[in-house]
Amino acid sequence: MTTNVRTGLADLRKELESPKPDLERCKKLLVQLKIALTQLAGLQPAAELTADAVSELELARDVYETAVHLSILDEDIPSFERHVSLVKTYYFDYASVLRPSPRAGHLLGLNLMRLIAQNRIAEFHTELELVPTELRTDSHVAYALRLEQQLTDGAYATILSNAAVVPDASFRFFMDTLCVTARKETADCAERAYEVLDKATLVRLLALKDPEEVDTLAMERGWVVSGDTVRFGGDDAGEAAVDLELSMDLIKRNMEYAKELERIV
C-alpha cells in the first residue's frame, strides 16, 4: 500500500517540477493519493505509533506538503489554507514522533506570507508564536518576518524594490498581492509627505514600469502633473469645501447661542 502512495507521490512531484505542469492531471493524482492515504493503517485514529506507522505519517506529511505547492501553482487560496492546516498537525502535534521535515520552514514561511498578503496581522502573530525558535532563522520564515517589520515601519519602497528577490518561486504569488498594497500605501504616503516630486522619482518610489503609469495614477488620485513634476495639491478644492463647512458650523452654533441667551435673559 505504501509503495503505491510513494510512486504516486513521486509522479506528482515530477509533474509539479516539470517546467509546464499539467495542473488538472496533478489534481487528479492528488485525489488518488488522498484516497490511498485513508487506507494506511498508521493513519487511522488511535493507531499505535509503531515504526511503520511513523513512516506512514511521514509519507502523509509529504503528500500534504506537495498538495500545498500544488495549491500555490493553482493560485487556489482556500485549498492552500486547508492543506497548510493539515500539514501543521504533522509539524506540531507529531513533533516528538516524526523527524523534522526539511520543508517545514518553507511551508510555514509561505503561510506567514499569506497572512501578511491578506493583511491578517493578528493571525500572523498567532501563527508566528507557533513557529519553533530553531525555524525562525530559516531563510523562508526570516523573509516573511523581515517583510512584516518593513510593512509596520513603512519601508514600502524597500519592499517594492526587493520584490524580485524571493527565497522561492512559490513566494511570488503572495508577493504580487503585497506589491499592490505597498504601491497603494506609498502613493498615500507620498501625497501627504511631499509637496512636489519629479516623475522619475515617483516611478522609482512606486516601482512602476514607465512614466505613463504615473499619469493614470495622477488621474485617479487627482494629482496635478505639469511637465516633469507632479504636485500633490489635489486637496485644495477639498480644503475650500471644508472651510465652507466650518464657517457654516460656526454660524449655526452662534445662532444657537444667541437663541438660548435670549431665552435666559
Added chain:
Amino acid sequence: MVAADVEMSDTPAKAVAPAAEKASAAPPTAESILAEVKRNVATIDKAVSAKDMRLLSRVLRGTTRVRHGVAPAVLASLVRSHVMDSDAKKEALAALTALPSPASTSDADVGMDVGADVGTDAPSSPCTPESGAYLLLLAVMLTVDHRKNAGGSALAVRVADALVAHLSQLNRRTLDALSARAFFFYARAHELAGSHAAIRPQLLVAYRSATLRRDVATQATVLNALLRNYISFRLYDQADKLLSRAPFPETRSNNQLARHLFYVARVKAVQLDYSEALTCLQQAARKAPQKGALGFRTHVAVMAVVVQLLTGDIPDRSTFRVQEAPMREALAPYLRLTAAVRVGDMSAFVDTVEQCGASFDADGTRSLIGRLRHNVLKTGLRKLSASYSRISLADVAERLLLPSAAEAEAVVAKAIRDGVTEATIDHEGGWMRSTDVGDVYGGPEPSDAYHTRVTFCLNIYNEAVRALRFADGAAEEESVEALRARLKEEQELAQAIADGEVDDEDDGDDY
C-alpha cells in the same frame, strides 16, 4: 515561558509561608498540625452532614499551613485509617511512604503516637468521602511539593490521576470545592512532569461535566487549567476559540478570576488587542491577593508594562518601585526597556533586547517586545522633528538605525501620513523639514471645545428650569421609587462586597 510560569504557582506560596509562620506567635509544631488535620476532618464531616459549605471552605482556606507542616508519615497513617478503600488510597499510601520524612527528632514519636491514636478511633469513625478526599488531596499536595526528589513528579502524577479518577466516580455536590482543587493539582502535576499535552481530553470532559452539574468551582478551575495548557504550548488560536465558546462562570473565587483575566490578556496581547489586554491585566492585578502570590503578581506586572508600552503609553515610574525584592529584580530589564522606548532611543532598545534577551525569553514576552520596535521608531522620529527644524534623511537613518536614507524617507513618509509628526520631505535636498505646528487657535478645535462646554452648561440650565416647572406629585412619586431602587442597589452592593471579601480569603494557597 513554561518554566517561569510554573514557578508562578508555587514559589510565592512557599516564599510567603515562612513569613506568615514567623508572624504568628509560635511556629506550628508537628502535634498542632496533626491536631489541626484531625479537627479539619471532623469539621468536614460536620459540614457535609449539616450541608454547610462555609465550614468546608474555611477548612480549605487553612490548607497552606497544613500542607507545609504535615509530615508524610503522619498523613499516611491518617489516610490509612480514615479513607475508604480505593485505588486512590493505595496510590496515595505508596507515594507517601516513598517520600522522605523531614529530619526531625520528634518525628518518629509523632508517627507512633498517631498510629496508636488512630488504632483506637479508626473503627469508630465512619468517614465521609469528602474528608477522605481532603486527606488524599493533602497527599497530592505533598507529593507535588516533593517533586524535586527522584521520580517525584511521576509520583505526583500517579497520585493525582488516581484521585481524579476516584472523584469522578462520586457524584456528590458536597465534593465540588474539593474536586476543583483536585483538578488544579492534577493539571499542575502533569505540567511539572511534562505530560500535560495528553491531559487536554480529560480536562475537556471534566469541564463538560462540571458545567452540566453547575459545579462552578470546578468549571472555573478546569477552564483556567485548559487555558494555561493551551498557552504553554502557544496554541493561542485554540485558547481564543475556547474563550469565545466557554463563558467564565460568574460566581467563582477571586483568585480564579485573576488567573482567568491574566490568560485572557495573554491571548489578546498576541492578537494585537492591546487595550483589551491592558484592561484585563489591570483587573487581574486588582483581583490578585495583595500579599503573597508574588510570582503571579510579578507576571501580571511584567505583562502590563509590555502591553502598556505597546499601546503607546509609558508606565508610571512607581510601577517599578515595588517593595518585594524579587519582583523588583524581575522588573529591572523592563525598566531599561521602558527608558529606551520613552526617549525613542533605538540603539538603547536594541542593546536592551540583546542583553536581557534571556529574561524576556523566560517571561515569554520576547515576541511582544519585538513589536515595540515600531513604537521606538515613532517616538524617535517625533523627538527628531521636534528638535530639528530641518534634518537630512541620512542623519535620520543613522539615528534610528535604519539601513539607508531611502528607507528613512519611506518611514518618515508613513509617519507623516499616520499623523505621528508634522513635516514635509524635500526629495531633491534629501531632508525632512518640520512644519511648525500651525496656530492651534486658528483651527476648529478651540471652538469645538468651547461648544461642548457651552452645550453642557445650557443643558444643565434647561433641565433645572424644567425641573422647577414640573415640581408636582408625579415627580415626587417617581423620586420615592428612585430612592427605593437606590436603597436596594446599595444593599446588593454591600452584599456583593461582603461576598467578595469572603472570596478573597478563599484559597490563597493556589498561587
